[in-house]
Amino acid sequence: MNPRKNGILCLLLVLMCGVLVLSGCGGGGAATPPATPPAGGSDEPAAGEPINVGLNLELTGSSAEFGLSGQNGMKLAFDKVNAEGGVLDGRMFNYIPADNKSEAGEATSATTRLVGENVVAILGPMTTAAVLGSIQLVTDNNIVLITPSGTNARLTVNEDGTLNPWIFRACFIDPFQGEVAANFAMDVLGAETAAIAYDIVGDYSGGLAASFKQTFEAAGKTVVREEQFSAGDTDFRPIIENIKTAGPDVIFVPAYYTDDGRFVLQARDAEVTVPILGGDGWGSGDMVGIAGAENMNNTFYVDFVYMDDPSLQDFVSEYQAAYNRAPDGFSVLGYESAMMLVEAVKNAGGTDPEALRSALENLGEFTGISGTMTFDPETHNPAKTAVILESVDGVKEFKQIVEPK
DSSP: OOHHHHHHHHHHHHHHHHHHHHHHTTSSSOOOOOOOOOTTOOSOOOTTOOEEEEEEEOOSSTTHHHHHHHHHHHHHHHHHHHHTTOBTTTBOEEEEEEEOTTOHHHHHHHHHHHHHTTOSEEEOOSSHHHHHTTHHHHHHTTOEEEESSOOOGGGTBOTTSOBOTTEEESSOOHHHHHHHHHHHHHHTSOOSEEEEEEESSOHHHHHHHHHHHHHHHHTTOEEEEEEEEOTTOOOOHHHHHHHHHHOOSEEEOOSOHHHHHHHHHHHHHTTOOSOEEEOGGGSSSOHHHHHOTTTTTTEEEEESOOTTOGGGHHHHHHHHHHHSSOOOHHHHHHHHHHHHHHHHHHHHTSOOHHHHHHHHHTOOEEEETTEEEEEETTTTEEEOOEEEEEEETTEEEEEEEEOOO
């Protein structure tokens, strides 16, 4: 090849590459990466841009049944809204799941990850301890958090009475739930004495136990024995013997279904026949499979909804069609927490953090699939009904509805 011609060709190639590079940089200026919007969505996205929502849930670990049920309900709600055209100018909800592994520390890590995804809101966690692990981060980043089923009162209002302004919930709170259980024990079961066994590890169980005791004793009744255990314990026989010796009319065990299932099984094996009561932690998971259907007779618990309620049957059908399994109360609360956010986005006219927070705070009367609830702007808690369910040969049956006071 002629060296002169080869040199000319090389020069032409260099010049052409230079033109291409300059044109690709916008006329010779240095390339500038697009700005990353701050956490919490303080720069309002353009019309039609997806709305990122974090789902911080217990997808594995001891409370996975709660998280999976809640996630299914959330997804069903968002998918339905998206299928109907989204909100505002056709903006769709994009949900981003994060597994907190049923641990408070992991919930903090999951929140950190979701903040990095520029979410405008977080739904979940489902459990009190995991919500507590998320409060500081969402507060620092001005991101609203709606817990479907975190019932501890101090999630939204601190012990000193100050409000956690970015935390909301779709469920009733422990004081109401403990009061419902205590009144049922006295008014329906005729109990004069009670024993309480609760999980010392988590805030949920202790909060319910304290509320039950306060209500029961305020009515002149007697708590004859209090026992403690740790989540994951497998041998409840020593504390059951202590309770049996005390001879209570009822036993209140407000923990989660795995521990309570073992407690019921071992109590019946020890020939403890008195009624055993629980809280909403009994409402998901295979407690009957753990305790045995016959052993579950004469047990009662407080739940958010009764799934055979005629008003819920459209939801039940849609849920079963989507997931090939039956929904539970946590599925309902997951769905309703998502719809609370949808309503707030509409009312706020977008996803500006302060506008969204204000819209949730002033939601007022909200009709969910489980009924109408009224939100208190000073506590971020809804006033809503509770139900008492009874286990009859392993099948949940409606016993009583309790209206909020």
